[in-house]
Amino acid sequence: MRKRNKTKDKSGDTIFPLNIDELEKVISSKFENNPDIKFSTYEQQGRKVAIFFIDYQVDVQKLQESLLGPLLNMEKEWSNDSIVNEIPLNSATKISSLDEILKRLVIGEVIIYVEGENESLTYLLLHKESRSLEKAETESLVLGPKISFTESLATNLNIVRWRIKSTDLVLEEVKIGKTMPHDVRIVYMKSIANEEDVNTLRQRLKELDVDEIEDSVVLKQYLEDSQYNLFPQFDHTELPDRFTYSIKKGKVGILVENSPSGFLTPSTLFSFLESTEDLYMRWQAGTFLRLLRFFAMAFSIIVTPMYVAAVSFQYTIIPTEILITIGQSRAAVPFPPLIEALILEFLLELLREAGARLPTKVGQTMGIVGGIVIGQAAVEAGLTSNILIIVVAMSALSSFTVPSYLLGTTIRLIRFPLILLAGFLGFLGIMFGLSLLIIHLLRLKSLGRPYLVPLYPLRLEDFNKVFYRTPFNFTNKRAKAYKPKDLIRFNKKDATKKRDIDE
Structure with a gap:
């Protein structure tokens, strides 16, 4: 009996050449006889060919018209070379490893094997289910574009390309995940983004050793400089206009397959308080709203701890009229201010979480x-x-003014230890807690960049891009905090030059 020549893959699995019946048994055993595996056999001039794929992952119409039709109507004898030359599809790949065949099956490829050949052919005829573009849910806007990213990476890349029509835009592809690889794209402007930031992010992605990533939010946590702090270090968004606006400022973005959002880096604490809606208003209104958010964030953190500290220890600083009112309202309360505040904050968090998990109309009413x-x-x-x-x-109410949901959650968590410190040590405890918080923020970095820039290190020239807005004629430079290659956005002299209507 003649011994067959077998092709071995790197893992030692022998797979080709096989007859069609043996191949069907191997594939069926690997998928536990899954009925979704479609295995078809055709014969021509005494030669057999097997075509197999996962039913619901393949575009059946394209399979019939572009692959099966030309294959069955071929006049030449079936072979890998003749099939590649005769079938007008560009995605043909030759593979011989069983592991590679299984990986390609589960991502929606069609496998063709001509009996007696040492390799099989694969064609990508993926059928993807995706929802249409919809209004953003977590980042609602009054002015500006309302659409959000979807779970389709192709759709998201199309939106980014549509908003940045430039050959300077780079969409670098990276594969993440050993057992279930996901497509990840690094998005940046080649002539603007800092090369060090791009290289750092690329290195962290390539060194990431995980089986899979569920979403861009999960990937973001793997890539952060420190995973042991509450503050988000990469800016997360579902709005394409915010994503592309940040890319044009010199940031680097990440888009992930099956994720309806992207994230941006490097980021600062103040990035999470910015909104693209500020750009669509007059600069005076935009400045007012930004300052309002800064005040609201600080107010949300300290107002409850200050009440607890004042009522528990430093009640002498409270005006007499207000102190009488507070005493009358607390006359029947059996708990000390600390316990009272913790109970109310806990009830508020329960209501907020329940409202977020229930259907929209029911959640709002509840x-x-x-x-x-x-x-x-x-x-x-x-x-x-x-x-x-x-x-x-x-x-x-103040915490709801923060545009970033992740930073809003962080603020909610910070309040609890500050309330405890205020209940035990009064205003001294609040100052101690805020000092620790500031020290922590000073040490925090995002992709190696300081988290509190332009406050630390101090960059006064960037204040008009963070804390307040100026007329567009005066925003001719990009923020130095991100160290872009090209600092100049436009010529300020030409922009401020007055022209007659007939010029």
């Missing part, structure tokens, strides 16, 4: 009605005071 009913019942039952309900409500 949040409003639940807050009113529970708050009123708590006051009447003597569990809390009216004054503290107002303080906690103002704190929650």
Whole structure:
């Protein structure tokens, strides 16, 4: 009996040449006889060919018209070379490894094997399900584009290309994941983005050794400079206009297959308080809204701890009229201010989380009605005071002004240790907690860049790009914080030159 010559892959698996029946048994055993594996055999001039694929992952119409039709109508004898030459598809790949065949099957490729050949052919005829472009949910805007990214990487790349019509735009491809690889794209402007930032991000991606990544939010956590802090270090967004606007400033973006959002780096604490909506307003209104967000963030962090500290220890700083009102509202409350504040903050977080998990209409109704009913019942039952309900409500309202959901969550978490420090040490505890927080922020980095720039290190020339807005004629330079290659956006002298209508 003649011994067959077998092709071995790197792992030692022998797979080709095989007859068609043996190949079908091997594939069926690997997929536990899964009925979704379609295995078809055709014969021509005494030669057999097997075609197999996963049913719901392949574009059946394209399979029939572009592959099966030309294959069955071929006049030449079937072979790998003749099939590649006769079938007008550009995605043909020759493989002989069983592991490679299985990997390509699960990502939607069609495998063709001509009996007796030492290699099989694969064609990518993937059928992707994707939702249409919809309005952004977590980052709502009054002015500006409303569409958001989708789970389709091709759609997201199309949107980015549509918004940045330039040959300078780079969409670098990287594969992440050993067992279930995902397509990841590094997005940046070649003539603007800092080369060191691009290389650092590329290195971190290539050195990442994981089986799979579920979403861009998960990938972001793998790539961050420090995974042991509360503050997000990469800016996360589902808005294409915010994504492309940051790319044009010199940042580097990441888009991931099956993820409806992208992230940007390097980022600063103040990046999470910016909104592209500021650009669509007059510069005076944009400045007011930015300053309002900064104030609201600080107010949300310290107002409840200050109430606890003042009522528990430093009540002498409270004006007499207000102190009498607070004393009357707390007369029937059996708990100290610390416990009272923690109970109310905990109830607020329960309402917020429940409202986010319920269907939209039910969640909104439950949040409003639940807050009113529970708050009123708590006051009447003597569990809390009216004054503290107002303080906690103002704190929650202030946290909602932060455009970034991730930073808003961080602010909510910071409040609890500050309340505890205020309850035990008063204003001294608050100052101690804020000092630790500032020290932590000073040490924090995003892709190796300082997290508090332009405050630290101090860059006064970047203040008009962070804390306030100026007329567009005066924004001729990009922020130095990201160290872009090209610092100049346009010629300021030409932009401010007055022209007659007939020029």
